[in-house]
Amino acid sequence: MPPSGTLTVVSTKDRSVVLASLPVVAARHPWRWVGVAAVLVLAAQFVHGLVTNPAWDWPTFARYFTAQSILTAVGTTILLTVLGTVLGFALGIVVAVLRLSKSPFLQAVGWTYVWAFRSIPLIVQLLFWFNISYLYQRLSLGIPFGPEFVSFETVELISPMGAAVLGLALHQAAYAAEIVRSGVISVDRGQLEAAAALGIPKFRQFRRIVLPQAMRAILPNAANEVISLFKGTSVVSVMAIGELFYQVQVIYGRNARVVALLMVATVWYIILTTLLSIGQHYVERYFARGDRR
Amino acid sequence: MIEVLGVHKSFGSNEVLRGVSLDVAAGEVVVVLGPSGSGKSTLLRTINHLEKVDRGFVSIDGDLVGYRQHKGKLHELKEREILKQRRHIGFVFQNFNLFPHLTALENIAEVAPLADARQFLARVGLADKEDSYPRQLSGGQQQRVAIARALATRPKVVLFDEPTSALDPELVGEVLDVLRDLARTGTTMIVVTHEIGFAREVADRIVFIDQGVIVEQGTPAEVLDHPAHERTRAFLSKVL
Numbered sequence: 001m002p003p004s005g006t007l008t009v010v011s012t013k014d015r016s017v018v019l020a021s022l023p024v025v026a027a028r029h030p031w032r033w034v035g036v037a038a039v040l041v042l043a044a045q046f047v048h049g050l051v052t053n054p055a056w057d058w059p060t061f062a063r064y065f066t067a068q069s070i071l072t073a074v075g076t077t078i079l080l081t082v083l084g085t086v087l088g089f090a091l092g093i094v095v096a097v098l099r100l101s102k103s104p105f106l107q108a109v110g111w112t113y114v115w116a117f118r119s120i121p122l123i124v125q126l127l128f129w130f131n132i133s134y135l136y137q138r139l140s141l142g143i144p145f146g147p148e149f150v151s152f153e154t155v156e157l158i159s160p161m162g163a164a165v166l167g168l169a170l171h172q173a174a175y176a177a178e179i180v181r182s183g184v185i186s187v188d189r190g191q192l193e194a195a196a197a198l199g200i201p202k203f204r205q206f207r208r209i210v211l212p213q214a215m216r217a218i219l220p221n222a223a224n225e226v227i228s229l230f231k232g233t234s235v236v237s238v239m240a241i242g243e244l245f246y247q248v249q250v251i252y253g254r255n256a257r258v259v260a261l262l263m264v265a266t267v268w269y270i271i272l273t274t275l276l277s278i279g280q281h282y283v284e285r286y287f288a289r290g291d292r293r
Numbered sequence: 294m295i296e297v298l299g300v301h302k303s304f305g306s307n308e309v310l311r312g313v314s315l316d317v318a319a320g321e322v323v324v325v326l327g328p329s330g331s332g333k334s335t336l337l338r339t340i341n342h343l344e345k346v347d348r349g350f351v352s353i354d355g356d357l358v359g360y361r362q363h364k365g366k367l368h369e370l371k372e373r374e375i376l377k378q379r380r381h382i383g384f385v386f387q388n389f390n391l392f393p394h395l396t397a398l399e400n401i402a403e404v405a406p407l408a409d410a411r412q413f414l415a416r417v418g419l420a421d422k423e424d425s426y427p428r429q430l431s432g433g434q435q436q437r438v439a440i441a442r443a444l445a446t447r448p449k450v451v452l453f454d455e456p457t458s459a460l461d462p463e464l465v466g467e468v469l470d471v472l473r474d475l476a477r478t479g480t481t482m483i484v485v486t487h488e489i490g491f492a493r494e495v496a497d498r499i500v501f502i503d504q505g506v507i508v509e510q511g512t513p514a515e516v517l518d519h520p521a522h523e524r525t526r527a528f529l530s531k532v533l
Contacts, residue, residue, distance in 0.1 A: 194390035197341055198404050199379035199446060202372060208403065212394045290394040290426040 060260035064251065065267065073247035074268055080233040080243060084168035085226050091169065092176025097206075099181055110177065117174035123235050125171060129163035130239045164236040172229055179221045183214030215287040223280040227273050244268055294319040294481065295450055300339055300349035302332075309335045311505035312349070317450070320479045324492040326516075327502035328528055333485045336502065337452045340483070341382040342375055353381060353449060380404075383443035383451035388459045389435045391427040397438045398423035405445035413441040417471050433464030437471055444475075451475070453484040489532055493517055501525045 050056055064070055098110030117125070133154040140151035158166070187210050195205040234245035242250075248261040295317040302310040309332045317323050325333045338344040340351050342359035350367065351358040359375055360367040370378075391400050397419060401410035414423055417437035427435050436456055443451055453472065457465040469491050476482060476495045486492060492499055492513060499516040501508045501524075509522045517533075520526045 188390075190386065190388060190390040191392065193343060194386060194392070196376065197343060197379055197382075197384035197386075198442065199376045200404065201376060209392055213392075287394070290428060 055259060056263070057257055057260035060255075060257045061263050061267075064248075064261060064264050069247055069251070070244070070264060070268075073242050073244045074272075076242055077230070077233050077244040077268075078272070080164060080168060080236065080241075081226070081230040083165045084172050084229050084233070087165070087169035088172025088229070089176045089180075089222070091173035093180050095173055095177035096180035096184065099177065100184060114174045114177055117171055120171075122167065122171045122232065123238060126164060126167040126236060126239060129158065129167045130160060132158055132163070160239050160241055164239055164241050168229065168233065168236070172225065175225055176222070179218055179225065180214070182221070183216075183218035184210055186217040187213045212287065216284075219280065219284050219287060223276065227276055230272060230276065231269055294354055295340070295483075296350075296352045297336070297340065298349055298351075300336070300351065301347045302335055302339060302344060303347055309505055310339070310346075313502070313505070313507055314349075315500065315507065317481060317483060319449075319481055322476045322480075322482045322484070322495055322497045323500055324496035324498075325483065325485045325500045325502060326487075326489070326492065326528070331502045332505040333502050334454050337384075337454050337483065337485055340450075340452055341379050341384050343384070345369070353378075358382075380446040381449045383446065383448035385436070385440055385443050385451065385453045385456050387455040389427070389432075389439045391435055391439055391442070393427050396424050396426055397430065400427070400438060401442045401445045404442065410441075410445060413445050414438070416444070417441045418467075431464060432460045433467045436460065436468045440468075440471055440475075444480075450481040450483065453482065453486070455485050455487070457486065457488060487532065489517065489529075501528070503528070 095110050095113050098106045099114070101107055101110070120128075136154050138151050139154050139157055140148040142148035142150075191209055191213065192205070195209045200209065233243050236243060237246035237249065240246065244265050248265045252258045252261040295315075297313060297315040300310050300313045301308070313332070313336055315323075315336075325336065327333045335344060339346050340358065342351075345359065350360065356378070357367070358378055359370055361370055362368075391397075392403065395403065398407075398410055398414060401413055405413065411420070411423065414420055417440055419434060419437055419441070422430060422434060422438075427438070430438065436459075440451075440456070456472070457468050460468065465488070469488065472482070472484065472491070473495055484492075484496075494513075496513050498510060499513050500510040501516060501520075501522075503524050508524050509516060509520065515521075516525065517529065520529060
């Protein structure tokens, strides 16, 4: 019980005046500092090991990192990534459009494509293409079940590199189709209605109105896919194509410097993935241009 | 100029339009009033074929919208032809539907040459905002850009679907000013709105819709001050 009403009022008022004049201190987080210290110690140990442990074999790393054979292999890896991405997304857009079409038949075609190529492991599919000439010795153009006009030896038409690009692109297209479709269905219905009400032709609607907006949802996933494909190209080493991973295997098969050469490949993969991530940042910023206030 | 005859439209078992007929003359301003769910928006959307009709037809200057008559049947047109027809019918949405990745000017230039786009933007008083993205504009400004965009295909008629319903009260006036200006300069307009004051001032004719049928129509003085029908009176007593 307060001694009297008047006194309480006065003291409450005094208290408010005092409170309003006190400095504010942010909450302390001592455990954060413990965590920081622990991570720093671990990081220091790791760096120390990299420098002092002779098994990392940095001289060998340095000798091979910019060797001509490695640079050529990096070029092949980049080429496979670019072709796989461009062809994969080009076909992926087509498959996405099929799946989004109003025709049940085209929807089914798109769905079946995605189903088939997501079901087959990439490495299995690549080996199929690599060995396609066992199945079909000759490929020909002509009337189905009728006469042939031109015909090729399958081995001549599909080189190992061709088989690799084909396999990567077909595989990529299935995933790209779903990424593109997810982007397109994320665009507000009102946008399509507005475009339709303005009488903008269908293809132009897709290219000018839908796709630029869908890109915002597509890009993070697409960047994931490109980076994943970039490292996934190492799978084509099973077809004896001289990409980065195959090349380092060849070299360490000869000189047994396994760790140093794996580090050569690792560092190249890290450098190029970093460049892709930086590129992603700028492309995303471009497509977010209407979002700034 | 616009003829709507016996239009029926159902969504599932819900019959939204139950035989609506409406004629609009060139230069006429028709305001459509009615309670929510009465079918006013659906009626507008059938006029530019955003909704297909189940029965009845819409024609503009004698041309059927969305269909072609052939041997006693109405054949639905290909999408490409419908899109071409829609350039004669401007449509302004309640929530603007500007393209957010394009500037105000680019939104209009999507359907008109650049010089024309500038003129239309100036006409709604936003010449200084041509490089602004929709998100950088107020709701009222966005709707004015949307109106400019709807005018840019030089349509024969402009349909307004509750153009001020998504706006803060203090922004309604600037959009209604644009509509007034259009009405004064002879634009043929059909406006669905809840702004009774605007209807009284600008409409040549007011059409009152309830439960999918036109209950009554006439001059603002007739419909607003001396409604003939009980349902109209009940509606007006709630909104006036």
